[in-house]
Amino acid sequence: MILVKELTAVSTIAVRGLDLQLFWELNQLVPNSLVSIADLNIKKGEGLFPYCQLPARNALKAALTAYGQSLTINSAYRSVIAQAMLYSQKQRGLIDNLVGYPGKSDHQKGASLDIEEWADVKTLMTSHGWKWTYGNKDAMHFDCTSNQIRDIRPDSIKAFQKLWNKTNPDNQIAEDGDLGEQTLKCIYNSPAEGFPNVQYPRILKLTTPYQFGKDVGQVQLALRKAGIPLEQANQIFDNATEQAVKAFQQSKGLSPDGVVGEQSRILLQLS
Ligand SMILES: [Zn+2]
Incomplete structure (x- = not known):
């Protein structure tokens, strides 16, 4: 590491x-x-x-x-x-x-x-x-120059502090969004490839065999909630689910690739 x-x-x-x-x-x-x-x-x-x-x-x-x-x-x-x-x-x-x-x-x-x-x-x-x-x-x-740009720099420091605290229960730091010496030291002491004990959502897409699970079901329900018609919320990422994802992506101005990665998850309000 x-x-x-x-x-x-x-x-x-x-x-x-x-x-x-x-x-x-x-x-x-x-x-x-x-x-x-x-x-x-x-x-x-x-x-x-x-x-x-x-x-x-x-x-x-x-x-x-x-x-x-x-x-x-x-x-x-x-x-x-x-x-x-x-x-x-x-x-x-x-x-x-x-x-x-x-x-x-x-x-x-x-x-x-x-x-x-x-x-x-x-x-x-x-x-x-x-x-x-x-x-x-x-x-x-x-x-x-958009006036809708917000300064996310303190937020991203706070996000790191949360990540650190999640993975270092014995060495907690303040989640204050401020990059002091202590937080910088924690960044220096973090594994470059990421903390091994943190899990993030898997990428969902049409595969053979089909992906199956609660996470697929959540995407299906979120698609419906976003107004995309989908007959079955069966927790299986099938052809109908892929079509619904593509329709959703199109409605949001994304390239409709049918893959639920981080961007689609965010827009589906799943992250
Ligand atoms: Zn530059």
């Missing part, structure tokens, strides 16, 4: 397992705080954690539609854990770049994007709810 403080790889992919656990905690704390952008017409830069706040997702979607081709996104949401990982490496002299204290950077709000083709889309982005915040100093960087 490699701890965050022991990592020597610069790519934030190294903490993806822990990031995903934090993602679930955060969405339980603040529903819909982060949504996926993986289904949009984007190319994913190496290390991209493809999430941002819903107003930012909508603004990106509108810009992509206007642009008519895909864009390469190098960075979107960056968690406090990813930032702490970089900060620790900076402290150990492993990297030269300027690394801000975790908890403060723009990308931790989930409303910033780094876009490879920035020069081609600068004007287009600024007319679709994005600010070219730092000009040529950080040319790839855009911030969403």
Whole structure:
């Protein structure tokens, strides 16, 4: 088990397992705080954690539609854990770049994007709810200007504190949303691939043999509640369930892939 403080790889992919656990905690704390952008017409830069706040997702979607081709996104949401990982490496002299204290950077709000083709889309982005915040100093960087963006940075720190307390009963910390020395130390001492004793919902989809269980039943009932017709709520993820999921996804503006992952669960109010 490699701890965050022991990592020597610069790519934030190294903490993806822990990031995903934090993602679930955060969405339980603040529903819909982060949504996926993986289904949009984007190319994913190496290390991209493809999430941002819903107003930012909508603004990106509108810009992509206007642009008519895909864009390469190098960075979107960056968690406090990813930032702490970089900060620790900076402290150990492993990297030269300027690394801000975790908890403060723009990308931790989930409303910033780094876009490879920035020069081609600068004007287009600024007319679709994005600010070219730092000009040529950080040319790839855009911030969403929607007034519906909330500062989720304290929430995500609180989500980490909850995750830590859930998995470390003998070493409880304050759930105050503040990244003090103690919380930073706990991040450093967390396993990069995630805590082994935490379980999150499985991905539900049409498989052979069918997936079966209470969790499927919950999805079926949630689909009905959302107004999607579904004859049987039989706890079996069958063809009819897949069709209903697709109809639901379409009604929410998602790509209808019939797979109930985190995004669909959030919109079905199951997370
Ligand atoms: Zn940036």
